[in-house]
Amino acid sequence: MPIHIVKELYGKQTEVLIQKYADRTLILVTQMGKVGTLIQATVPTATPFPSKPLFESPDPVLPEPPVAIALTPLMGTALDERSRTMTEIYVSQIATLFWCFNPGIRSPVVVGLALKREHQSEEEDETSEEDRLLFREMMKMIAEAIVRSTEA
Numbered sequence: 601m602p603i604h605i606v607k608e609l610y611g612k613q614t615e616v617l618i619q620k621y622a623d624r625t626l627i628l629v630t631q632m633g634k635v636g637t638l639i640q641a642t643v644p645t646a647t648p649f650p651s652k653p654l655f656e657s658p659d660p661v662l663p664e665p666p667v668a669i670a671l672t673p674l675m676g677t678a679l680d681e682r683s684r685t686m687t688e689i690y691v692s693q694i695a696t697l698f699w700c701f702n703p704g705i706r707s708p709v710v711v712g713l714a715l716k717r718e719h720q721s722e723e724e725d726e727t728s729e730e731d732r733l734l735f736r737e738m739m740k741m742i743a744e745a746i747v748r749s750t751e752a
Contacts, residue, residue: 603749609737610730612716616745625705625749627694628712629742636714637676637687641695643668645706649699653743662739663700665692674710679717687713690735694742701746 602619617628630636643666650663669692678684695709 601752603745603752605741605745605748607741609741610734612734614738614741616742618745618749620749624708624710625698626710626712627698627742627745629690629694629738630712630714631716632714634714635675635712637678638674638710638712639687639691640672640674640708640710641691642670642672642708643695643699643706647699647706649696649703652700653697662693662736663696665696669695683717690715690738693735693739697739697743698746701743701750 602617605616607614612631615628615630615633617626619626624640628635647666647668649666653661653663671688671691678687690713691711694711698709699706
């Protein structure tokens with residue numbers, strides 16, 4: 601049974617949908633009502649993962665994605681280098697969260713990502729504090745959906 605959560609994060613309606621299949625898991629994260637870029641994340645079966653992150657603390661520490669993670673674009677492409685980097689960071693973290701909350705599973709995770717992009721000037725390569733806060737809140741939301749999917 602798919603898990604679907606909708607929340608407003610910093611004024612943007614954000615949806616997370618998780619659907620488990622026999623050979624992989626699909627996690628869609630959208631603020632645009634569409635699938636967006638699809639990227640598959642894989643790790644070797646023996647890759648160790650830390651325990652589940654504790655999101656109850658005021659400043660939770662997210663698990664670091666493993667060095668061995670491989671990202672394979674399936675559909676869609678980033679508009680520019682910054683978008684590509686941000687997409688890879690999001691996909692790596694989402695897949696890592698999934699594997700941390702599902703210690704016996706190392707099957708591929710396919711992530712669909714369609715996030716609204718704020719207008720940004722060419723010189724603005726730095727990540728803003730709002731970007732960081734949105735990332736953390738989004739990871740909390742995704743972790744909630746993952747926990748629900750493990751209970752379903």
